[in-house]
Amino acid sequence: MKNVVELIPGSLKAYVPQSVKDFVMKPFRSQIQKDIEGFKKDGTRFTPYLADFPPMVMIDTTTRCNLACAHCPNSILSKDPDFLGDMDRELYFKIIDEIAMEAPNTLVRPFDGGEPLMRRDIASLIEYAKRKGIRRISINTNGILLTKKRRQELIKSGLDHIEVSIDAATPQTYLEIRRSPLFERTVENTLAYIEESKTYNPNSTVTVSFVLQKDNRHECKAFKQFWNGKADQVNIRRYHQHGNLVDNHGHFQKRHYRFRHPCPYLWDRMIIYHDGRIRFCEFDWKAEHSIGDVQSQTIEEVWHGELYRELRQQHIKGILSHPFCKSCVDWREVKWPGI
Ligand SMILES: C[S@@+](CC[C@H](N)C(=O)[O-])C[C@H]1O[C@@H](n2cnc3c(N)ncnc32)[C@H](O)[C@@H]1O
Ligand code: SF4
Numbered sequence: 256m257k258n259v260v261e262l263i264p265g266s267l268k269a270y271v272p273q274s275v276k277d278f279v280m281k282p283f284r285s286q287i288q289k290d291i292e293g294f295k296k297d298g299t300r301f302t303p304y305l306a307d308f309p310p311m312v313m314i315d316t317t318t319r320c321n322l323a324c325a326h327c328p329n330s331i332l333s334k335d336p337d338f339l340g341d342m343d344r345e346l347y348f349k350i351i352d353e354i355a356m357e358a359p360n361t362l363v364r365p366f367d368g369g370e371p372l373m374r375r376d377i378a379s380l381i382e383y384a385k386r387k388g389i390r391r392i393s394i395n396t397n398g399i400l401l402t403k404k405r406r407q408e409l410i411k412s413g414l415d416h417i418e419v420s421i422d423a424a425t426p427q428t429y430l431e432i433r434r435s436p437l438f439e440r441t442v443e444n445t446l447a448y449i450e451e452s453k454t455y456n457p458n459s460t461v462t463v464s465f466v467l468q469k470d471n472r473h474e475c476k477a478f479k480q481f482w483n484g485k486a487d488q489v490n491i492r493r494y495h496q497h498g499n500l501v502d503n504h505g506h507f508q509k510r511h512y513r514f515r516h517p518c519p520y521l522w523d524r525m526i527i528y529h530d531g532r533i534r535f536c537e538f539d540w541k542a543e544h545s546i547g548d549v550q551s552q553t554i555e556e557v558w559h560g561e562l563y564r565e566l567r568q569q570h571i572k573g574i575l576s577h578p579f580c581k582s583c584v585d586w587r588e589v590k591w592p593g594i
Pocket of ligand 2: 281320321322323324327328329330369370397422
């Protein structure tokens with residue numbers, strides 16, 4: 256079995272339960288530290304630990320969505336018919352079979368740029384992964400379609416973790432951010448899921464999330480107060496611009512990093528687009544900089560392949576020649592645990 260750093264559903268930021276330090280780094284002094292960006296505050300660079308297999312695999316089972324949230328690139332990209340698509344079940348099974356065989360501890364998230372419940376068969380896809388031995392499987396949803404029937408299907412599928420993205424504490428703000436009048440329905444669906452999952456699948460966990468931005472920041476406290484003690488985790492997410500696809504409504508936030516550091520995405524995840532192309536970055540929504548293809552390659556092959564190796568080296572050295580990384584506007588917000 257491959258060595259995989261474990262991710263905990265319900266706390267995606269906590270890569271290693273015992274010691275974050277063991278996972279992340281072996282700090283070292285760079286010869287050329289004065290000349291290049293990319294140091295921690297004390298001037299050291301770091302080499303992240305590379306797991307044998309991606310600790311997290313995100314699978315874009317569908318890019319379709321039933322909402323058009325103000326902060327999300329989905330509705331902009333959906334105008335392009337090339338963006339919209341569902342992954343074939345056979346391709347999904349191939350991906351799951353490899354993960355189950357090589358690294359069942361890998362956290363599998365069978366969604367990315369769309370709404371997973373738009374797929375009528377999402378519960379059966381999750382059930383397949385659980386049956387094959389995948390230990391942790393987690394989805395994010397907007398919760399609109401989390402009806403009693405769908406809740407039962409998901410709970411029975413063995414889903415380990417669900418994150419319901421709500422972003423508001425009132426119907427008005429929900430309408431503004433999620434552009435939907437269905438605030439109450441989403442809250443009721445989420446509360447019902449929490450109760451029903453505790454009865455039928457007590458080990459599963461529920462997160463509610465709030466992407467902090469200028470039009471909802473006044474409700475962040477009320478959101479936390481309402482959900483603390485009801486959900487297992489309240490996740491206040493940092494706003495990303497997704498490679499400039501959306502405006503920077505999170506500009507009031509304090510930046511995490513001053514210096515350019517190696518990007519965690521290259522070490523902590525792999526994202527598989529609905530047609531099988533592999534993305535190294537969350538923000539490359541249309542897989543325009545794909546780094547491989549699971550139709551013809553294995554996950555492991557790509558993870559240790561030349562393209563990934565070269566990119567990681569660029570990030571470790573702080574000399575970024577890849578055009579997508581060079582022009583990234585979000586690197587200050589993409590956080591390593593503990594740094
Ligand atoms: C793209 S959505 C897909 C899953 C599902 N449709 C949902 O809303 O949860 C995945 C997550 O990204 C978050 N998200 C969307 N736009 C964002 C942005 N600009 N910055 C940070 N998070 C964002 C959503 O709130 C959601 O939690
Ligand atoms: S955040 Fe989720 S629900 Fe909102 S538009 Fe994006 S994919 Fe759809």
